[in-house]
Amino acid sequence: MTIKEQTITCTVCPKGCRVTVTYDDNGEVKKITGNSCSRGEKYARNELVDPKRVLTSTVRVVGGVKPVVSVKTDAPVSLKKMMECMTAINTLRPNAPVKMGEVLMQNIAGTSANVVATSETETA
Amino acid sequence: MAKEKKLQYDVAVIGGGPAGLAAALAAYDNGAKKVAMIERAGELGGILDQCIHNGFGLHYFKEELTGPEYAYRFIKKVEETKIKVYLNTMVTDITHEREITAYSEHYGQLKISAKAIVLAMGSRERTRGALNIPGQRPAGIFTAGTAQRLVNIEGYMPGSTVVILGSGDIGLIMARRMTLEGAKVEAVIELLPYSGGLQRNIVQCLNDFNIPLYLSHTVTQIHGHSRVTGITYAKVDENRQPIAGTEKYIACDTLLLSVGLIPENELSKKCGVQLDPITGGPIVDQRMQTHVPGVFACGNVAHIHDLVDYVTEEGMLAGKNAARAARGKLKTPKKLLTVIPGDNVRYVLPQLIAKKKAKKVQISFRVAGPMERGKLSVLYDVTSGKSKTRKHLAPGEMERVGLEAKLLKKTKQNVTIQVKERK
Ligand SMILES: Cc1cc2nc3c(=O)[nH]c(=O)nc-3n(C[C@H](O)[C@H](O)[C@H](O)COP(=O)(O)OP(=O)(O)OC[C@H]3O[C@@H](n4cnc5c(N)ncnc54)[C@H](O)[C@@H]3O)c2cc1C
Numbered sequence: 001m002t003i004k005e006q007t008i009t010c011t012v013c014p015k016g017c018r019v020t021v022t023y024d025d026n027g028e029v030k031k032i033t034g035n036s037c038s039r040g041e042k043y044a045r046n047e048l049v050d051p052k053r054v055l056t057s058t059v060r061v062v063g064g065v066k067p068v069v070s071v072k073t074d075a076p077v078s079l080k081k082m083m084e085c086m087t088a089i090n091t092l093r094p095n096a097p098v099k100m101g102e103v104l105m106q107n108i109a110g111t112s113a114n115v116v117a118t119s120e121t122e123t124a
Numbered sequence: 125m126a127k128e129k130k131l132q133y134d135v136a137v138i139g140g141g142p143a144g145l146a147a148a149l150a151a152y153d154n155g156a157k158k159v160a161m162i163e164r165a166g167e168l169g170g171i172l173d174q175c176i177h178n179g180f181g182l183h184y185f186k187e188e189l190t191g192p193e194y195a196y197r198f199i200k201k202v203e204e205t206k207i208k209v210y211l212n213t214m215v216t217d218i219t220h221e222r223e224i225t226a227y228s229e230h231y232g233q234l235k236i237s238a239k240a241i242v243l244a245m246g247s248r249e250r251t252r253g254a255l256n257i258p259g260q261r262p263a264g265i266f267t268a269g270t271a272q273r274l275v276n277i278e279g280y281m282p283g284s285t286v287v288i289l290g291s292g293d294i295g296l297i298m299a300r301r302m303t304l305e306g307a308k309v310e311a312v313i314e315l316l317p318y319s320g321g322l323q324r325n326i327v328q329c330l331n332d333f334n335i336p337l338y339l340s341h342t343v344t345q346i347h348g349h350s351r352v353t354g355i356t357y358a359k360v361d362e363n364r365q366p367i368a369g370t371e372k373y374i375a376c377d378t379l380l381l382s383v384g385l386i387p388e389n390e391l392s393k394k395c396g397v398q399l400d401p402i403t404g405g406p407i408v409d410q411r412m413q414t415h416v417p418g419v420f421a422c423g424n425v426a427h428i429h430d431l432v433d434y435v436t437e438e439g440m441l442a443g444k445n446a447a448r449a450a451r452g453k454l455k456t457p458k459k460l461l462t463v464i465p466g467d468n469v470r471y472v473l474p475q476l477i478a479k480k481k482a483k484k485v486q487i488s489f490r491v492a493g494p495m496e497r498g499k500l501s502v503l504y505d506v507t508s509g510k511s512k513t514r515k516h517l518a519p520g521e522m523e524r525v526g527l528e529a530k531l532l533k534k535t536k537q538n539v540t541i542q543v544k545e546r547k
């Protein structure tokens with residue numbers, strides 16, 4: 001059995017610790033070093049199997065003062081699903097007004113994350 | 125034109141970005157009764173309005189917010205106060221005696237006199253003019269910040285195949301943003317042997333999307349007449365000169381420039397504030413006061429920040445002290461200590477310490493080059509304080525160190541911040 005090592009930059013907080021994960025052929029984690037806190041360990045484990053990120057983008061608003069509002073997923077979504085999520089987000093055309101925090105789409109691309117507004121606009 | 129108005133305030137804050145928002149709130153909370161905030165845009169929030177990605181507020185709110193959400197929290201707080209906000213109002217002049225001239229769409233010319241002023245005008249982007257790449261000036265060349273504004277505020281994609289010159293944070297963020305919106309980002313090209321951006325952005329914006337980063341490379345030619353058709357890039361030697369024979373061509377319709385930000389200090393100069401040639405911002409003491417009594421500076425106007433949390437902290441410090449200055453409670457001793465950037469340190473801020481009552485003094489600094497492990501130490505005159513090991517030091521990531529009050533008290537001349545490489 002071979003033992004592999006991978007160094008991952010933890011992006012949970014700005015400290016950006018370099019976390020080294022040692023694992024075997026079966027993907028079983030043997031050792032985790034370099035993290036300053038437990039969130040780093042959890043992050044590194046997840047990075048090996050299925051990296052997730054909060055997705056941010058914009059959506060076009062119908063009849064708003066601003067042409068677009070910014071949005072985010074309210075939970076991290078799998079990197080593998082990013083483009084699928086973007087396609088879904090780009091179909092959204094909410095009517096003004098849009099409020100901060102308003103849920104614009106639920107369970108995006110089957111990820112169980114929702115798309116929420118991170119800015120707002122009045123009706124033109 | 126509306127007739128000229130003359131106004132008086134205890135504290136006037138110039139700029140309504142995160143630095144200005146924090147400064148105005150802190151001034152108000154620390155007893156300044158009449159506080160004004162003057163912003164040239166139609167909305168408060170500054171650059172945060174176009175920074176729709178998340179990663180703001182990890183220190184301050186202990187959660188990850190997007191730029192607009194971070195700004196929103198402060199804007200709501202301002203709305204709960206009696207702070208007077210002037211939007212669509214551009215400050216054009218400040219005198220040494222703290223007389224402000226501004227033009228407002230709504231009020232016409234405004235003359236404001238303030239007991240204390242906080243400079244919080246942020247920064248502007250370096251442009252191609254400063255770079256001198258041969259080639260015509262076809263359409264399709266944007267600064268990364270302009271592209272960010274077009275995509276995130278106007279909802280308009282500036283191009284479909286993109287090369288980014290410079291690996292500053294805005295460029296990295298835009299590499300991901302344009303990829304998500306369906307563009308093909310061919311490469312990020314960086315002159316230096318290391319990136320000027322945050323490590324987390326390299327991971328999340330480039331690595332996640334397999335966008336190559338070419339370090340020690342530069343763009344040597346821009347092709348195209350009416351629109352960019354491609355660029356030539358080449359490896360550079362230790363003197364940052366292109367190496368003949370290493371040129372390669374990339375076809376693209378858009379070139380984004382992410383080659384850094386410059387503090388916006390035209391106004392500061394007008395009122396006689398002295399600038400630090402390295403930071404490009406005013407020289408300040410630990411209370412964020414400049415050489416001009418009653419004039420304070422904070423945020424990107426003072427030095428370029430990578431994390432908004434520290435911008436907020438600096439803004440609060442400036443606002444609080446501006447409120448004290450307005451009450452005549454801020455004394456500046458004749459003798460100030462100087463803070464000196466020592467070995468491997470490019471700059472320090474504050475550059476001066478007004479010693480009397482100097483308590484918890486935090487020094488922000490940037491290292492001159494990347495270092496895996498460094499020994500950070502502070503010299504108080506010649507006495508060395510406790511030294512600490514810091515890992516993964518990089519010029520793109522601002523560092524901070526707290527001074528030891530006991531040693532500072534005994535210091536007569538200067539404090540030196542230095543970093544020595546540790547193997
Ligand atoms: C692209 C980008 C990405 C970033 N990403 C992150 C991140 O992920 N996490 C993080 O923590 N930080 C990030 N930052 C850093 C942080 O957002 C900035 O450091 C911060 O916004 C600076 O705040 P400021 O108030 O000093 O300047 P600004 O936000 O630039 O505000 C200055 C304001 O002053 C106004 N103004 C200027 N001149 C005048 C005048 N003459 N009269 C009236 N008003 C005037 C401007 O209109 C503007 O609103 C990022 C910055 C950029 C540019």
Ligand code: SF4
Pocket residue numbers: 010011012013014015016017034035036037038039040041
């Ligand atoms: S390991 Fe902990 S301290 Fe280090 S970057 Fe991750 S979250 Fe931050």
